[in-house]
Amino acid sequence: MYVSYNWLNNYVDLGDISPEELAERITKSGIEVEGIEYVGEKVNDVVVGQVLTCEQHPNADKLNLCQVDVGTETLQIICGAPNVAAGQKVVVAKPGAVLPGNFKIKKVKLRGVESNGMICSLQELGVKEKFIPQEFVDGIYVFQNDAEIGKNVTDLLNLNDAVFELDILANRADALSMIGMANEVAAILDEQVTYPDETIESNESERAEDYVSVEVAAQDLNKYYGAFIIKDVVIKPSPLWMQNALLAAGIRPINNVVDITNYVLLEYGQPLHAFDYDRFASNKVLIRRADEGEEIITLDGQTRKLTPENLVITNGMEPTALAGVMGGLDSEVTEETSTILLEAAYFDGTTVRRTVKQTGLRSESSTRFEKGVDPNRVRKAGERACHLFEKYANGNVLQGLSEYDGLDYAEKTVVIETGHVNERLGSAIKDEEIASILRRLQFEFEQDGSTFTIQVPTRRQDITIFEDMLEEVARIYGYDNLPYTLPEGDGQVGGLNREQQLRRNIKSFLEGVGLMENRTYSLTDEHNSERLCSPEIMAKSPVPVALARPMSEEHKYLRLSLLPGLLQSLTYNQARNQANIAYYEIGSIFVSTEEKITKQPEETLRAAGALTGNWVDHPWQGEVKPVDFYVVKGIVEGLFDQLKLSVQFEQTKLQDMHPGRTALIKRNDQVIGFLGQLHPLLAKRLDLKETYVFDINLDAVFADYENEPSFAEIPKYPAIARDIAFILDQDVLAGNIQARIAEIGAPLVKSVAIFDVYEGEHLEAGKKSIAYHLIYQDPEKTLKDEEVEASYQEIVKTIADEFNGYVRS
Amino acid sequence: MKEQLETIQQEALAKIEDAEEMNSLQDIRVAYLGKKGSITKVLKGMGKLSPEERPVIGEMANKVRNIITGAIEEKSAELEEIALHEQLETEAIDVTLPGRKVNVGGPHLLTSIVEEIEDLFIGMGYEIKEGPEVETDYYNFEALNLPKDHPARDMQDSFYITNELLLRTHTSPVQARTMEAYNGERPFKMICPGKVYRRDSDDATHSHQFTQIEGLLVDKNVRMSDLKGTLDKFAKQMFGEDREIRLRPSYFPFTEPSVEMDISCKVCNGEGCSVCKGTGWIEILGGGMVHPKVLEMGGYDPKIYSGFAFGMGPERIAMLKYGVNDIRSFYTNDIRFLKQYHHA
């Protein structure tokens, strides 16, 4: 909301406090001032002048020669504005005036003719465009006829005003009005509030009830409806001070009737609506739920289709307004309007909010109904508007009003006790300080020693319990004045739990081997919703979880794999000539198996990586090697080694993966992830070179991880190493032989490592040679050569029998 | 003969002294000490000597032989050293050529910040709690004093999946779940970091996904001054001892009283600049005293227990601390960005 300093000054004496200082104090008391904007600046020797004559300059087509009465004298001024004309009252900068931007006005000769001053546009006075009425944006400003000739324009045009932009949060609906802000500022400054004049002078004999009756059919949604009738209205521009006030608040002036309803809306925070009584075409106002499919043409010319969720004002037959949101086109006030039906009502916030959401029509009015208006100000706002209609629209206000009143005007009672306040704040506020704070807030209360029984005014609907009042006391007392303490509770020991610690260890490992952590989005598009989902997850037949109302197709489904996001990161970098990338991410995937989701999906934590480009990159040494399967497998093996968990790898074929270079990661016969080369076709589509990925189910890892690995003694007895090279058929898997050797050799064989793989020359076609390095060791005693030899022979025989392999000599 | 040996010694030593390579030394060795060398020749003539003279000359010959041998060895070591030195000189390399690059990974900037904050609060005795990212309407809103149609729900337009399920809009549901789990029976302090989601279009300052860290302390006799003291400690450790903090009243449905915390602007030291929009202060987190309804719904009796809660955004902290000016940078994973901000 925008609040004008000068306007506020009408209700609270701001003295000589500067706008900046006031802003600071308002902010510190709970309503954030997000910015201050000045309308213009004070000017000297700039006055109202009347153009007596206006003729074309003898030597220039586009210039006018004007005689201008500025009160003390008549000045000859040359003016180039297209809209200047005789009879107008205009802004005149006299010689000697200094306009913003240090522009000094002097007597000059233009094309041989003397010019003694300047007729100004508002821009020339430094007024920002948002504060300028539409019709004067492109020319000089023209006053209404009542402007006093010779008067300085600073006050007339509100040039010295400062406008605060306030961020008013949902609880402070009361501050969405000038009077509300006056109450707030008065409490902060410890000042009094002067309230606006609501008196109606008229002694019309006719009564509003003779013209209109009010019936509310939806009493749950409309607790109050008041209808005033104002006759003999003359539509014309509103007074300058009112226009200035509206402009400062960000509302463009239209005519006196519309401006008055807007002005009172801003002043009281109570939306009003003026119907043209004659066009309303009925003497009955009926407020009801809309019928299904019923239509209304709103002020903006749009036809709106309604449902029973919408509340409408009708003339007994058809809707004439969407309650609290927008009026209907058919009953709009026009230049011809002479009788006004003025609505002051209290509409249900939730209903207004739903209608706003449905129609997209958010306005100053709807915002206030949504947040709740003050029951005690509804009728008063109507009266205030009537007062202004009398003064500025020649209106005759009929006696009384037609109304339905089901409002609850009761004030809530909250009791606070000084000791309790201090206990909760950690403060040492005294009884009399609390009493003073309550007086400043204009809350009525009874004090009994340290106990205060407070009547909360209806404008403060947000205050219902002790804690609400605690905040009121604290904020006026000043948060700055509270002490700094630390909680006294018995010291809980903080720390990471087992999984959190493990997660950090895994991250350190992956980063240590050269992977950079990524953060990608959990939401993805349809194509990527199931892509590269790990087989053990796919086995559950997951149904991708979709948002009901996504912002874009791009972010519509919750991911079932981290890999598409990581690949997107790779593509992004590739497109920026960053070719060598090794990324990982730890994050959740969302697994639901329900066709139509009813319960939370299972969130499974995964660690995934994607690598592309060169892994070894030492160009000048001639050592440049792209990432390959075994680099990624090495990382995964290293991770599980560090976790002291054994895993197996098994050749597999998966969608979007290279059919010959993909492996399942298994533990205890359960799949817990996969790794391998991204299918070259997909890589090509993503503009990626050869790319490798891995994806591990961390929940499975956490479940198996032993917190404290058992301690094994370092063996005291010497180890014996033996190498064996087998000639094998090409399709025999090295890992299977390795596993079998370990099995047969147990318990003496401590480790089996592959140290050479060879195919080609000197070997039969279809054969390969694999060499294994075996370590024998007995923890209890020194091994004998015979024991090793026996084991060795058993291994040779078994591999020959089971794998058709023979020892290469 | 004695003279002969003396001459041999002198000659040999001179030649050794002059020798410049190992070969010459070898020649000298052969010429003087070899089977046909000068000393042998002299010894062959010993037959002509008297028996008294023989041992004297023999001893002398041995002495000369030893002296020459020693000199050769010494010279030989000297020449070897020179040769080695020359060889090493030829082995010089260009030390300005780059080393073999080690692959360096590292954490994401947001993770660094989250872990820094985690560790800071762990130091103050807090546990870390986590919860699901897809939440029920109950835990995300209702348990936090945000019933359906509460106007404050507008503050956080949400990604709903069904009427009852949504992507959490803050990590506060973890607080509700923790209270429920502790069943109103024990005091606790916790922080909950995690991903959260809002229905925003992505631009330089908005992201539909971002990170949040919230804290909650529930105990008997918790005071607002405790919140102030805790946040002050946090801010000084996180942003520097010279930072000042300021609390302002604010509004959150789950706290009452509520606060917004500002820290004095580091860029201008409170003078006012573009970073702090001229105010000298930068908004860093929100918090307050836990609303009695929230305590009650979590199973804690607000007559016995009170508490405070706070929440902050690591993205915002990163943007302020490191001058990151586009929130999308955290999610595009540009390698140049990631490398720039990690301290491996």
Ligand SMILES: [Zn+2]
């Ligand atoms: Zn600053």
